[in-house]
Amino acid sequence: MAEVVLRAQLAAAGLGDRVTVDSAGTGDWHLGQPMNPPARRRLERHGYDGAGHRARQFDASWLPERDLFLAMDSSNLANLRALAGTGADPDTMPRIRLFGEVAGLGGADVPDPWGGSAEDFAQVLTMLETGMARIVSQLGDVAGAVAKER
Secondary structure (H helix, E strand, O other): OHHHHHHHHHHHOOOOOOOOOOOOEOOOOOOOOEOOHHHHHHHHHOOOOOOOOEOOEOOHHHHHHOOOEEEOOHHHHHHHHHHHOOOOOOOOHHHEEEHHHHOOOOOOOOOOOOOOOHHHHHHHHHHHHHHHHHHHHHHHHHHHHHHHHO
């Protein structure tokens, strides 16, 4: 859900071609599978298209290639940091962050609604929309500053 919401908000802000977005889990439970049907239905009710999403697993080789890694909850944050390992570049750990901190949600974990009710999926979507709006605003500020420097 997070990737779909972020891509849509970036596109609406005119930043879709300036920011690369990937989504991957730390486990291999659903590799290659489409989005969870209740999640996809919730997104569709709010005008998002999750049809193309397929589950992938995080690969530690991505660490030097990406600027920011957002974990949805503290368990995944710990998993990402463990995957980065103790021999990671010193710049790596500060780039692995909890979504709820970066997104202005008071450091809250985004709960996994898998197997939950429609209300659980609605709550997660609200958290994602709120948090992604803040992140997109921050990215817009950075992109605007970079454009002014050029």
